[in-house]
Amino acid sequence: MKGSGMKRVVVTGMGGLTPIGNDVDSMWEAMVAGRHGIAPITRYDTTGMKVGLGAEVKNFDPGLYLEASEVRKTDLYAQYGIAAAVQAMDDAGLAGAIDPFRLGVYIGAGIGGITTLIEETGVLLNRGPQRISPFFVPKMIANIASALVAMRYQAMGPSLPVVSACSSGTNAIGEAFRALKYGAADAILAGGAEASINPLAVGGFTNSMALSKSTDPDAASIPFDARRNGFVIGEGAGVLVLEELEHAKARGAQIYCEIVGYGNTNDAYHITAPHPEAAGSSAAIRLAFEEAEITPDAALYINAHGTSTPLNDKIETLAIKKALGAAAYEVAISSTKSMTGHMLGAAGGVEAIAAIKALQTGQIPPTVGLVEPDPDCDLNYTPNQVQTRPLETALSLSFGFGGHNAGILLRKY
Numbered sequence: 001m002k003g004s005g006m007k008r009v010v011v012t013g014m015g016g017l018t019p020i021g022n023d024v025d026s027m028w029e030a031m032v033a034g035r036h037g038i039a040p041i042t043r044y045d046t047t048g049m050k051v052g053l054g055a056e057v058k059n060f061d062p063g064l065y066l067e068a069s070e071v072r073k074t075d076l077y078a079q080y081g082i083a084a085a086v087q088a089m090d091d092a093g094l095a096g097a098i099d100p101f102r103l104g105v106y107i108g109a110g111i112g113g114i115t116t117l118i119e120e121t122g123v124l125l126n127r128g129p130q131r132i133s134p135f136f137v138p139k140m141i142a143n144i145a146s147a148l149v150a151m152r153y154q155a156m157g158p159s160l161p162v163v164s165a166c167s168s169g170t171n172a173i174g175e176a177f178r179a180l181k182y183g184a185a186d187a188i189l190a191g192g193a194e195a196s197i198n199p200l201a202v203g204g205f206t207n208s209m210a211l212s213k214s215t216d217p218d219a220a221s222i223p224f225d226a227r228r229n230g231f232v233i234g235e236g237a238g239v240l241v242l243e244e245l246e247h248a249k250a251r252g253a254q255i256y257c258e259i260v261g262y263g264n265t266n267d268a269y270h271i272t273a274p275h276p277e278a279a280g281s282s283a284a285i286r287l288a289f290e291e292a293e294i295t296p297d298a299a300l301y302i303n304a305h306g307t308s309t310p311l312n313d314k315i316e317t318l319a320i321k322k323a324l325g326a327a328a329y330e331v332a333i334s335s336t337k338s339m340t341g342h343m344l345g346a347a348g349g350v351e352a353i354a355a356i357k358a359l360q361t362g363q364i365p366p367t368v369g370l371v372e373p374d375p376d377c378d379l380n381y382t383p384n385q386v387q388t389r390p391l392e393t394a395l396s397l398s399f400g401f402g403g404h405n406a407g408i409l410l411r412k413y
Contacts, residue, residue: 009180010413012187012253013092013241014353015084019055019234019340023087027350028357031365032386036339038217038232043197051211053220054197055234055341073135074148075113077237081145081193082152084237084349092241094187095153097251104158104188105146106176107239108168110345110400111196112142118200145193145237157185165400166305168192169238169348174262174408176242186247191239191349202233208272212308221342222369223306223335224313224377231307234341238349240356256356257394258413261292267403274311274399278319281397284405285323288395292409296323298330299392301364303355304381305399306335307342312399314376321379332389334382338368348398352408355394359410362388 014024019037021027030037037055046052062071062079065086071079085107089095094103116139123131138144143161150159158179162172169192176190196202205211212230214220221232248255263284267275274281289296305316313335321328336354337343343350358364363386370383394410 007181007183008245009177009242009259010245010248011240011256011259011356012243012248013088013094014256014356015087015091015239016237016350016353017057017060017080017083018236018350019057022057022060024353031336031339031354032363034366034368034384034386036221036368038220038341041197044199049203050213051202051206052215053217053232055232056197057236073139075116075139076195077109077113077193078145078148080195080235080237081107081239082148084191084193084239085149085189088189088239088241089153092253094241098187100154100156102157102186103153103155104176104179104185105150105155106160106162106172106188106190107146107149108162108172108192108345109142109145110163110165110168110194111201113140113144114196114201115198116140118198149189155189158188164404165402166342166344166347167398167400167404167406168345170352170396170398170406170408171264173240173242173348173352174264174406177259177262177408180242180244187241187243189239190242191237192345192347193237194344194346195235196344197233197235205233210309219369221308221338223308223338223367224374224381225370226372226374228308228310228313230309231337232341234343235346236343236350237346238353240349240352255413257359257410259408260294260411261288261409263287263407265405267405269403272401274315276315278315278322280403281316281319281399281405282322284407285319285395288407288409294393294409296327296331299390300331301355301358301391301394302331302333303351303394303396304333304335305397306337306367308337317377317379328379332364332382332387333379334365334367336365348396348406352396355396355410359391359394359412362391364389
């Protein structure tokens with residue numbers, strides 16, 4: 001699949017806003033230490049609701065990234081996306097160092113501006129349609145984080161906000177990788193953003209039996225544990241600067257790793273449940289390795305989707321086994337959702353950063369709260385304590401409602 005004219009794609013910048021840190025360094029420090037960001041929800045009164053825990057971004061100041069007038073016109077999810085993109089661009093040193101028509105933006109979201117939707121619905125019901133904000137639609141739509149980042153950096157190249165539920169961030173990175181590989185741009189800001197901790201979204205996820213009803217923050221998001229009973233909703237953003245290798249080298253950019261493979265499939269089975277034989281998810285993993293022409297071995301780290309739901313963790317384990325064969329028992333795996341909660345459309349961006357940091361440092365972030373092993377989940381999930389081992393490759397996996405499966409394969413540069 002490589003072809004003679006294919007470009008190589010590297011990561012030259014990273015930005016993250018998460019429940020465990022408002023930049024990449026603080027997030028990674030918390031991950032290595034095994035500190036989670038799960039606590040009682042503070043955004044609204046949870047009295048009478050079945051779910052009271054969430055993984056909120058703490059002490060976020062949008063004024064660090066936006067003018068006050070811009071904040072008023074921008075949904076929280078887009079504020080998160082802009083913050084992560086600014087961090088990534090600053091990290092890459094790319095601003096002003098690229099042809100605007102060769103710079104793209106692929107920032108996905110699973111839901112988009114749902115906070116704005118709730119606020120303006122309240123305006124409609126209480127004050128009438130004439131009082132709905134003229135900024136309602138542009139604040140709400142799921143492409144607006146990409147659009148605002150493009151405006152900020154005059155990115156006039158390919159723009160493709162991806163909406164594939166919880167796979168959005170990983171699909172955005174994968175599709176950006178493909179665009180760069182085929183020469184459509186020189187660099188693309190790619191990742192995901194989400195801000196859906198509100199009564200409507202939490203109530204909907206609760207009634208679809210997706211969320212943990214645990215009241216103990218230390219035993220709520222516990223991927224691969226036999227006691228798991230649902231995910232904890234999180235929020236934030238994770239954005240990478242993906243860059244064509246020769247363009248990066250020509251400007252003397254730092255290079256974190258190379259992206260070498262991408263798998264994108266659908267289970268075509270059920271609106272929320274994974275395929276019982278892991279047909280689509282295992283195929284996504286295989287496709288990423290086939291594109292990279294790499295054979296999985298013990299020098300691989302997998303950042304699992306690992307939601308802490310009974311079905312996902314069991315089927316993801318099966319998918320890894322089917323795709324990797326005997327190597328599945330040799331690789332290091334962990335779910336950083338045990339610390340960040342499930343950041344929905346932002347998860348793939350943040351988990352790609354975690355995979356890159358693991359590849360760089362050889363430190364495998366733990367799956368915290370994993371105390372009671374599940375016989376159906378019998379691989380090495382790095383329980384509770386960071387592990388260190390030599391790594392050459394890392395795979396970040398995301399699976400979403402609607403059967404979407406995505407995986408990106410990274411290699412040391």
